[in-house]
Amino acid sequence: MIRLLIADDDELTRAGLCALLSIESDLDVVAEAADGTEVLPMVTALRPDVVLMDVRMPALDGIQATRLLRAELTEPPKILVITTFQNDEYVYEALRAGANGFLLKRAKISQIAHAIRLADAGESLLFPDAIRTLVTAHLAPPVAVPRPSLTVRESEILRLMATGRSNTEIARTLVISLETVKTHVANIFNKLDAANRTQAVIIAYETGIVTPGIADIWPGNGT
Missing domain, CATH: 3.40.50.2300 (Response regulator)
Structure with a gap:
């Protein structure tokens, strides 16, 4: 319940x-x-x-x-x-x-x-389109804040999170195990000091890790 x-x-x-x-x-x-x-x-x-x-x-x-x-x-x-x-x-x-x-x-x-x-x-x-709209409307680029030190894989996963993909979908896209994705997501939250996926994605936009309009461009997603 x-x-x-x-x-x-x-x-x-x-x-x-x-x-x-x-x-x-x-x-x-x-x-x-x-x-x-x-x-x-x-x-x-x-x-x-x-x-x-x-x-x-x-x-x-x-x-x-x-x-x-x-x-x-x-x-x-x-x-x-x-x-x-x-x-x-x-x-x-x-x-x-x-x-x-x-x-x-x-x-x-x-x-x-x-x-x-x-x-x-x-x-x-997480509604990717809505989040991008909110970011575009309320974020005043450029934001002069240090970019968090993410690994290449963590950055890939964060960009996929920004498209609204679940952990299972990310694992399928990157051909890695679900447990590996969960570990990377936990590391991302820790490095970004984010409470959840939505906050992590907003921080990614604010720090320039993800650019509005670019996150959706990913091999195999039909764009």
């Missing part, structure tokens, strides 16, 4: 998500927060597996709440931010802060449930 916390300042949205997600046999809504200030105490007390986090809340927004969870907890829950607009600057900042992925409020409940299951399983909900 996946334990959920829903944080949204809109009571109708919060109630609707709670009611519809509770129907799913493997999802259990254990708490509802009306503002980001309530999230950390609830997470500490109830230990949900996944937090659905509205990015725009009055006292403490989803970005600040995400940073707080990452800073205060050794094992924070997976975080999926919810937004009305895909290109919202708040979304970009939330992903930079360590959110695992984002969802649009107009998404079908089946899509939201699927995203929750992916996040709980450790797979970030």
Whole structure:
């Protein structure tokens, strides 16, 4: 059973998500927060597996709440931010802060449930096109920061991660074992100080390891 916390300042949205997600046999809504200030105490007390986090809340927004969870907890829950607009600057900042992925409020409940299951399983909900759009809109190149010291193989894997490929798909593309991919991904996270795949990809764009529009050009992917 996946334990959920829903944080949204809109009571109708919060109630609707709670009611519809509770129907799913493997999802259990254990708490509802009306503002980001309530999230950390609830997470500490109830230990949900996944937090659905509205990015725009009055006292403490989803970005600040995400940073707080990452800073205060050794094992924070997976975080999926919810937004009305895909290109919202708040979304970009939330992903930079360590959110695992984002969802649009107009998404079908089946899509939201699927995203929750992916996040709980450790797979970030990564939309390559959306991430590139966000980076293009909010990143002001060039960024004068040191480029992390990745090996050639790690750089290859990071570029494939930026196209939205899973570990299994990366293993198949590079003709290496799944365990080898997992080891490389763990090393990438460590070198980039990234909490998850989405944050790693954003850091890759910010440091120039991956260039928007180029990550998709890969032998065998049909481009």
